[in-house]
Structure formats: structure tokens, C-alpha cells
Amino acid sequence: MRCGPAVQGNGSWVTVRFSLSAPPGRDGGRRAAVRPSAVGRTTALAAAVLVLVLMVLVIVRLPWVGDLGMHAATVQRLRHSPLDPGNPLVDADTPSPYYSPWMLLLGIVARLPGLSVFVVLRLAAVAGLALLVTGVWRYVRTLSAHRAAPALALLSLLLLWGTTAFLWSGFTGMNSLALTVSYPSTFTLGLAFHFWAWLTGALRREAAWPTWLGLGVLCAVILLCHQFSGVVAGLGAVATVLAARPRRAVWPRPAAGLLLGALVLWAWPYYDFYALFGAGAALEDVHRVLYGHPVARYGLVLLGVAALVPRWRRDRWDPLVLFFALGVLVAGAGWVSGHYSWGRALPAALIPAQLAVALEVTGAGRRRLRACWAVLLGGALVVGAWAQAGTLGYVLPRGVLPGVVEDGYRPPWTGYHWITPWVRYGDVVMAEGRAARQVPAYGPYTVAPGYPDFFLPDERGRVGATVRYFAEGTSEGVRRGIEREYGVRWVVGRGGWPGGAGLREVARGPEGEVLYAVP
Structure with a gap:
């Protein structure tokens, strides 16, 4: 570095100024210094790419935990009968909210020769992940022109959660996304980001x-x-519309769009969308868990909440601040009123907070303040990544993982492919528990649905019949009557189950379960 004096006179005083510059190179030019912003941008992009590679490797394995069987069964029904699929889980002619435009497209793709349902779900996972990444990129571009902002935003959405891994569809944590990336929720969330980007552009112009x-x-x-x-x-x-505060003359256009959207919802032939407003009571208990252990599950998001404060001070109509407020309002109302299914609106509070802290790192203002946000976010992302390190178990052998990482790994379910040499598409299988949630993925039906079904009128009777069938004190005559009533051809039960005395054992599964044929 060179220090050269420059003397400037100003009447009665003289100032001495020193100029700092890099020494000239051999060709007389200046050596370019590496800017910290460029290093940070490269680091953020590399980390985002690394996480996405991990997600792609998870898709190759497609671990089975949760609702994968439900979505596989939906594709199965649409594959065999796209116009009249019936109930996806039980042998009944009822509508289902799972028959969406996206699943209909997947069902049509599954009709192509050589494509199994699970291959189609892998394709759905790739499409959903691509849509989510590009959607985040587009939407963040409407909020910041900084080239590092989209990568930091993506890392925040995946890693800025809590100190305990959390799994739920529609939530973008890395561990959660690894197990739900093939679900319609991932595809839909990707569409939502594109929708917000498109809406922002429409309002501005x-x-x-x-x-x-x-x-x-x-x-x-x-x-x-x-x-x-x-x-x-x-x-x-x-939140986007409120933040834009469009002129009164513009309002008829979005109103017309809303009206057309409402007509599309009304005209969808596979289920009555508006009937779902009465389905909340059946979903409250299962969603109570969303409000449990908030610090362990969402604690790191508090950094994003803090980042919303300077945004609110700069602009009382900031779209992320309004988005967060609406999310807190709906989720909070669900907690106070006991409508725990409203907790599914929690991403509306989490997403804007996660984006806000990423934008503070790359925003305008004092360099020291941005550096402070960068250090805080970097530390929080490291903690979040460590909390979700168990995701590595879906792509690496368990023996390779350190003990603390292996402890956070949740082994996926085995599956019931072992019954397929005997059980055919459309056969009715008596099953309970996890088996009832997985067997329909291969084409058969179960007596009772493995998931709550608002549109199935005899759901309670089917559940009761399944409970009686597997109860130890049930007589053989009652079991035969249930088999005749529901057309049961196969039973999946535990080895040594007393009720298997009158059945013929056909095969044994890897976890000690037995496939019985009904006489």
C-alpha cells in the first residue's frame, strides 16, 4: 500500500491529505481488491446450492414418512380413472379434496407406459422444488435488487427455524421439506411465491x-x-395489495380477477371447495401440535421478527410487515379460539420474518449495521443447520453419521411393496394404523381411511368396524360378517395375532407383519 501526501492551501491554513491505494502491478495497473460483499454473495450462493443438492439427493431416495401414501393413492385413482376416480382410500364413490389440478396432471402422466406412481412422485418433487426455488428468487427480486438476496432468503426459509427439527407439510424447514417435497403443498407454495411476484408487478405497472x-x-x-x-x-x-395502495380506478380489475377465481373454484368438478369451510371441526385435534414448543420449533425466527422492526420504521406499509401481522392475527386467533387448524397459517408469519432478515443483510444503510445483521444471520443459520442435520440420514448410511446427527435422524417407513405379488389393484384390505396409511399407495383399498375424510358419510362406521375386527375378544363370526360387509379379501396383521386363526397366511413382511387371505 502506498501513502502519498497531498498539500492543499486555503488562505491562512494548510491541510495535509493522505491517499491510500494499491501498489501498481508490473503492467502499471492496480491490483483489484476482493470486496467483502462479493465474498458474502459467493458464500451464500454456494451454501444455497449445497442445500439444494442435498434436497435433490433426498428426492432420489424419496423417504416415506407421513402422508406420502395418501398422495400416491390419489395418483393411483386418477391414473386408472381420471374422470371418475372415486374415493382415494376406500371403495366408495365419493369426492375428495385431494383431486386437485396438480394431482390430475400427475395422474395423467402416470398413465404413460413404464412410469410407476413413485416415479411420478419423484418427478412431482423435482417440479415442486424447482417451482419453489424460482418462486422465491422472483419474489425476493421484487423486494431487493441485491444479487445475494435470493440466495440468503432461500437459506433463511430452509434453516431459520428452531433448535428442534420440525415436520409438517406447507412448512419450508429443510427437514420438513425433505419429507414433503413431493407433496402438493410444496408445489402450491412455489406457485404462491410466483403469484406474489406477479401480483407485485401487476400493481406497480x-x-x-x-x-x-x-x-x-x-x-x-x-x-x-x-x-x-x-x-x-x-x-x-x-398484504401485497395493501402495501401498494392502488388508485381507486384500479380496484375493479383485481375485483374481476377475484370473481373469476371464485367461479373456477365453484366449477371444479372433483369436489365442492366451498363445502370445506365446514370441515374444520374434524381437524382441530391433529393440528394442536402446531402450537406446541414454539421456542424449540420456531425460536430462530425471532431474529427475523427483529428485522421487521426497522422495516416498519422505514415504511408503515411495508408488505412483509403487513404479511407478518396478518399471519400472526390468523394463527393467534386459532390458538385463542381453539381452532387449531388455523395454525396452518403460521407460515404466513414465519415466511415474511425469514425474508426480512435476509433483506436486512443486503439492504441499504450503514455498513456496520449490515455486517451486524450478517453475523447474526450467519450464526442463526449455522444453529438451524445443525438442528436439522438429521436430514443427512436420508442420503448417507447411518454408520457414517456422527452420533449426535444420527440421533436427529428419523428412519423412514418400510412400505408394503411385499404384498403386491398377491394383492391386486382395487382389492379391499383390512388394515389399521400405519398399514392403513400405506397400503392404498399400491392400488388396493382399505376398510377405514387412514386419514380423516370429510366427504365419506360412513367414516365412523368403517373405523368402528376396523377396531372391532382387530380387537382380541371379537368372535370369528363377527369378523366374517365384517369381511362380507366390506368385501374384504386380504388382512394385514401382526404375526401371532389371535384373529388370524381362521385365515390363510400368504406372506410375511420385513417388520413382522403377515398378509392373510380371507377364505
Whole structure:
């Protein structure tokens, strides 16, 4: 480094100024210094790419935990009968909210020769992940022009959660996304980010009528594909419109888009969308867990909440601040009123907070303040990555993982492919518990649905019949009557189960279960 004096006179005083510059190179030029911002941008992008590679490797394995069987069964029904699929889980002619435009497309793809349902779900996972990444990229670009902002935002969405890994569809944590990436919720959330980006652009340029009508149709598709993520998308849209404060003359255009979207929802032939408003009571208990252990599950997001404060001070109509407020309002109302299914709106509070801290790192303002946010976010991302390190277990052998990482790994379910040499598509299988949640993925039906079914009128009777069938004190005559009533051809039960005395053992599974043939 060179220090050269420069003397400047100003009447009665003289100032001495020193100029700092890099020494000249051999060619007389200056050596370019590596800017910290460029290093940070490269680091963020490399980390985001590394996480995405991990997600792609998870897709190759497609671990089975949770609702994968439900979505595989839905594709099975649409594959065999796209116009009249019936109930996806039981042998009944009822509608289902799982028959969405996205699943219909997957069912049609599954009709191509050589494509199994699980291959199609892997393709769905790739499409959903790509849509989510590009959607985040586009939406963040509407909030910041900094080239590092999208990568940091993606890392925040995946890693800025809590100190305990959390799994739920529609939540973007890395561990959660690894197990739900093939679900319609991931595809829908990706559509939501694109929807917010498109909506922001339409408001800024006061788009013409066709754009607003297209937005209305897209909003309806989002709601049909995954209703809970559709609520999050709707809250984000409301926040975007409120933040833009469009002129009164523009309002008829979005109103027309909303009307067209409502008509699309009404016209969808596979289920009555508006009937779902009465289904909340059946879902409250299962969603109570969303409000449990908030610090362990969402504690790191508090850094994002702190980042929303300077955004609110700069602009009382900031879209992320409004988005967060609406999410807190809906989720909080669910907790106070006992409508725990409203907790599915929690991403509407989490997403804007996660994005806000990423934008503070790359935003305008004092360099020291940005550096402070960068250090805080970097530390929080490291903690979040460590909390979700068990995700590595889905791509690496368990013996390779350190003990503390292996402890956070949740082994996937085995599956019931071992019954397929005997059980055919459309056969009715008596099963309970996890078996009832997995068997329909291969084409058969079960007596009782493995998941709550709002549109199945005799759900309670089917559940009761299954409980009686597997109860130890049930007589053989009662079991034979249940088999005749529901057309049962096969039973999946535990080895040594007393009720298997009158059945013929056909095969044994890897976890001690037995496939019985009904006489």
C-alpha cells in the first residue's frame, strides 16, 4: 500500500491529505481488491446450492414418512380413472379434496407406459422444488435488487427455524421439506411465491384486465391444489395489495380477477371447495401440535421478527410487515379460539420474518449495521443447520453419521411393496394404523381411511368396524360378517395375532407383519 501526501492551501491554513491505494502491478495497473460483499454473495450462493443438492439427493431416495401414501393413492385413482376416480382410500364413490389440478396432471402422466406412481412422485418433487426455488428468487427480486438476496432468503426459509427439527407439510424447514417435497403443498407454495411476484408487478405497472383475470385463475388453482397453503398465499396477496395502495380506478380489475377465481373454484368438478369451510371441526385435534414448543420449533425466527422492526420504521406499509401481522392475527386467533387448524397459517408469519432478515443483510444503510445483521444471520443459520442435520440420514448410511446427527435422524417407513405379488389393484384390505396409511399407495383399498375424510358419510362406521375386527375378544363370526360387509379379501396383521386363526397366511413382511387371505 502506498501513502502519498497531498498539500492543499486555503488562505491562512494548510491541510495535509493522505491517499491510500494499491501498489501498481508490473503492467502499471492496480491490483483489484476482493470486496467483502462479493465474498458474502459467493458464500451464500454456494451454501444455497449445497442445500439444494442435498434436497435433490433426498428426492432420489424419496423417504416415506407421513402422508406420502395418501398422495400416491390419489395418483393411483386418477391414473386408472381420471374422470371418475372415486374415493382415494376406500371403495366408495365419493369426492375428495385431494383431486386437485396438480394431482390430475400427475395422474395423467402416470398413465404413460413404464412410469410407476413413485416415479411420478419423484418427478412431482423435482417440479415442486424447482417451482419453489424460482418462486422465491422472483419474489425476493421484487423486494431487493441485491444479487445475494435470493440466495440468503432461500437459506433463511430452509434453516431459520428452531433448535428442534420440525415436520409438517406447507412448512419450508429443510427437514420438513425433505419429507414433503413431493407433496402438493410444496408445489402450491412455489406457485404462491410466483403469484406474489406477479401480483407485485401487476400493481406497480397498473396492469391491464387480462393480467388480473390470469391472477384470479392462478389464485383459484393454488387454493384447489392445497387449501392450507392457499390461505397463506391469500394472506400474502392481501398484504401485497395493501402495501401498494392502488388508485381507486384500479380496484375493479383485481375485483374481476377475484370473481373469476371464485367461479373456477365453484366449477371444479372433483369436489365442492366451498363445502370445506365446514370441515374444520374434524381437524382441530391433529393440528394442536402446531402450537406446541414454539421456542424449540420456531425460536430462530425471532431474529427475523427483529428485522421487521426497522422495516416498519422505514415504511408503515411495508408488505412483509403487513404479511407478518396478518399471519400472526390468523394463527393467534386459532390458538385463542381453539381452532387449531388455523395454525396452518403460521407460515404466513414465519415466511415474511425469514425474508426480512435476509433483506436486512443486503439492504441499504450503514455498513456496520449490515455486517451486524450478517453475523447474526450467519450464526442463526449455522444453529438451524445443525438442528436439522438429521436430514443427512436420508442420503448417507447411518454408520457414517456422527452420533449426535444420527440421533436427529428419523428412519423412514418400510412400505408394503411385499404384498403386491398377491394383492391386486382395487382389492379391499383390512388394515389399521400405519398399514392403513400405506397400503392404498399400491392400488388396493382399505376398510377405514387412514386419514380423516370429510366427504365419506360412513367414516365412523368403517373405523368402528376396523377396531372391532382387530380387537382380541371379537368372535370369528363377527369378523366374517365384517369381511362380507366390506368385501374384504386380504388382512394385514401382526404375526401371532389371535384373529388370524381362521385365515390363510400368504406372506410375511420385513417388520413382522403377515398378509392373510380371507377364505
